[in-house]
Amino acid sequence: MKEEMLFLYPPFDFLLNILGFVFFLIDVVLDICTVVDFYQKQEFVSMGVLIFLLLGSSTLLQVFSWLWYSYSTEQERSNLSQAIYLEKYFKNRRVLKALHVCQVGVFLRFIGVMEISLRNLASHSALREGIAVYLTHDLSLLRLIETFTESVPQLALMIAVIAIKGNLEWMTGLKTLGSFVTIAFSVVTYHRSMRNFTQRKSQLTWPSSVVYFLWNLFLIAPRVAVVGLVGSTLPEVMAAHFIGLWIALFVWAWLQKTDFMEDKVWEWLYRATVALIWYFSWFNVSKGRSKGRSVLYHSIMAVDMALLLVLWWWWEGSQDAQIFGVPVMVGFASVAALYCSGILGKLLYYRLCHPRKLSDDEDEEKAPACYVYDEVDLPMPPVQTHLLVVLPKPLPLTAAQKRMQKMAGHFFS
Template identity: 40%
Template structure:
């Protein structure tokens, strides 16, 4: 990709959009199936927890989608909603509000992304930049949906298997569907962030594979340890989560996150980040992340060791004899391997936007996609509007890839350019 230009929408992006909506529907269908099985068997407590997770996830996703709708509709010249393709006339605004109340906003965004992607890729119509805009927003929403719903559901499914000491086919299907959804989200989110780099055309699938593996090897043992702890001390599961979530929420607040465009939206984001940190590391602030990442992984590793020790002390030796030794060896080794792969990724595969100290910031026309070029486009109009800038994924890309204050310099240069216009 050349500097200052957009990432063009390709057939790969279209495939990711189609697979994304398929995994979303498959995950949702498996959740309904499992909930029905729990209800029919009389397991009303598990049924309530599962339905509660589904409702919580849906509400959180709709809130983020609605907040973004409100932000985007205030941008001058933005002819369609990011993620819906709906023009901002009064009747359709009310219609879109109703769709969110009915918990259909996220699905509508998926359908709109596929529709716009088909128009761009297959029918060669205009609007490639707009299609990319939609896929970036969906990537972030899928990330949130994964950690608000899919990861907790994995804990619930494993907990049920451990509690009953056997599993039905539907439970294996649900675990497989949730795992598939998490794995695909990780790859998709990584691709979305990568597309903000000016040299993204040079990126290889090898780095994405390493990124996927170290996340999977860290999240997998984390979920398993939480499920093991819940199987022996279920009454302490909620207090443990609330305590860590409050700590993570305060940490996100102390890092002065600036992801949303309103105070209420920002606190929603911080609360969601706290939930994500309960399972996996997620960078939310600019600058070097090595120190924050080291603190996080040290804390989570110590917490995991305590949870594992609690399970060892309170487990049923007879019932768990078949897999105790395997878990005691496999979980710590998987966690250690995940940390090593993460170190390998950052040493050998992680691209940055680093520039030597004292070097001048890039000119406004040569900024990365995430700053100068990532503007909202009308599907029918290929002329960029300098006032329009999607700050959501660009902030995340800056946090993930930048090791200096280059993005702040770029932002100052961009502001100077806009004032001249």
């Protein structure tokens, strides 16, 4: 029998989190500057859509962050109080809730990750290492949700603005670049956070993270471009399309019987959020082999984008129509080629880089086991004596461990 996995928090991942935090702050500044720029130019529709995306995404993140804090057990709170100085906020539910109402709960998570990571680098501790891993995991998942509820829709909005104006202004260009960087970091950090849940860490190296980002980019970019292009010409149709497809995707998430949240009522919010993510990108949320679901999803998205492009071309009613300065047929071919490249990249990634099993003698669908020994919140190796292997009796999984276990099970299925 092999040893259980030990959670390790590499210093380079800490540096990645710092860089991600810096870009997060830059993106906030760019959001404010873009809103001001729209206001000064009296582009109130674009300004209203952007404000709606910012407030809606921020509120959604704060709700998830607060719920995950409220799910924490007394043992988790005790571990936090031993590991970081911010325990007064984690212990005081009223203060913590007020911070989330004020839209700064995610900032608190960033600060907590930075603090425990720095303390762990100065003095390595198994306790701090384990807590740093699951705090980073929660943060990376929140950033992923933020990406597909704010940054990706913003990118579609910026593309629509560029298509309407016919030229690229400096502020629109900066905001487009900022959204792109946010997408890149959220995808890569999520991939890196999953690395802690497999013994085959050699297969989840930085090159594999780059490949993971590239195929996601090649699949997301044409989807965003099509949504932005059609939205620039047929905004009402695009709004109706989004609502209709989101409802269908929400029903699909419900049919997959997701069980990520502790409370069944809030599970519906999670399913609604999954449907938002699915509108732009695939995200596995249920147990079992995901190949069939992934093939079905990408087929539907390919047909959907083709229909949207045909609708846009028919509405333009001209053979001389152009997409961002290039002939329409060249634009259509570029979207198709990019999407096919993303599919090919995804196949190569899962063929060469992605570990299908968490260990050699575990089933593919089984999530990694996380045990709690006293107040140490991470897996422990077995104690081997001659030919006998004795495993300590594990305590029940904490809320944070359940989240990590479920997400890892979905990621590696």
